[in-house]
Each structure stands twice: as structure tokens, then as C-alpha cells.
Amino acid sequence: MLKKCRLCLEDSELQNSHIVPQFHKRRLNKLSKSQGGLMVISNGFEVPDKHRTGRSEYLLCRECELRFSLWETCAANWFYNWEPAQESLDEKGIIYKDINYPEFRLYCLSLLWRLSVSTLEYFDAVSLSSDDSETIRIALLSSDTLDSKFPICFTKLVKPDGEVFPISMQPYVTGQGSGKCFHLITNGLVHDFWLSDQRNNLSLKHCSLRPTGTLVVPIFPFMDFPPVKAQIALANKND
Ligand SMILES: [Zn+2]
Secondary structure: OOEEOOOOOOEEOOEEEEOOOOOHHHHHHHHHHHHOOOEEEEOOEEEEOOOOOOOEEEEEOHHHHHHHHHHHHHHHHHHHHOOOOEEEEEOOEEEEOOOOHHHHHHHHHHHHHHHHHOOOHHHOOOOOOHHHHHHHHHHHHOOOOOOOOOOEEEEEEEOOOOOEOOOOEEEEEEOOHHHOEEEEEEOOEEEEEEOOOOOOOHHHHHHOOOOOOOEEEOEEEHHHOHHHHHHHHHHHHHO
16 A cells, blocks of 8 residues: 655655664674563663564655665664774763764764654654654755754763663653753664754764764763663662
């Protein structure tokens, strides 16, 4: 049956699209074999994650799915092969330079958009206004990186030995109005999707992905990261 693609709005045979790209599960699945199962933290509980290949939904036509996959390849190379390699490390985090800005930025925008248009309950916390959603939809179709809007930052959550800790958490929201920010933790990487540019937010200014291809990624021991800490405290209370 033909249905309307959410991106191009054409009637088409829709693909079962991953909301969070499947590559994020690679490291998690590998780890889960040695630890006896994939876990996700949701509402204060650590629960087995049955979605081994990620949550998916019939959203996109084949052409739009392919459009996204090009950008995902760029992001997957960064997550797994750390290409381009880190340039340096300062007190604020790891500095990456020469990131393919258009592809990486469009990957980030496409992820934010997918989280918001998904009807799956798991992603309910992420909802864009219809204006913002339409702005991003049109930008994705025309490969417009929307440089002055929707800043995006990352934080890497690590174990005491400095390795990435591949934790996942159900998306959550902080702040209100123009200070609103959606957060997705997957694969040990916190994605912060800001709704508007926070002129006075210095850390946002310093860390968000920039058109020059520079990205500063703060590193945080996962046990000390406040949202994870809060979830673990809640989980202990629930025991
Ligand atoms: Zn389409």
C-alpha cells in the first residue's frame, strides 16, 4: 500500500526506517554478548532492551532513506573509526577538526527530526513545534545545514579507564521556551539538541558543531553525569 513519505510527502512504498540509526547498536550489541544482555535505562529502571537492531517505523520512501544513509555513514565513521582523529585534548574536552560539517550536521538534524516525527512512545519526550519541524524537513530535502539554528553538542560518557561506556537512555527534555533542549544518550554519547541559540551559554558556544568542522566533545565519567546519576538513584529507590 502506498503511503505518504514524511520527508518528501510523496505517496510511496514506505521503508521500515530506524529512528536512531542502526549503527548505534553495533557497539552495544557487541558489549551485550559479554554482559548477558543489552540494557537501557528508562524511567529509573534498567530494563532489557529487546530492540536489538533499534526501534523502527514506516516513515520514509526509499529515496529519502538513501538520502539519510549518506549522512549516517559520515557519523558512523566518526563514532567507530574516530575519523577524523582527535586534534587535541584540552580541559574542556576532545577537540575534533576537519569534520565533514555538511554531512555531519545534516545527520544531526535528521536525527532530531526523526525523533520528533516518530509516533513511538519511547521517543515521546522529543516534540518540535510544527514550524520547527517544517523548517527542518525542508532543510533536509534541500541539504540546508541551518547554521544559525538548532545548535547541537555532544558529550562522551566514559568508564574509569577512559573507554566509552556504551550506555543508552530514553530521550528526555530539559529547560523551557527558548532554553529547551532535547537529549538523547545512545552508545555512550550524549546528543544535546538545542531549540535556539543561547547567546550567553558559553559552553554551548564552545562545544557546538561549527561550520569550520570543529567540534569540542567534553568527556564525563558516566557515573558522575547528572542525568545518569539521577536515573541510577531512582533505580535504587525502585529496588
Ligand atoms: Zn520521501
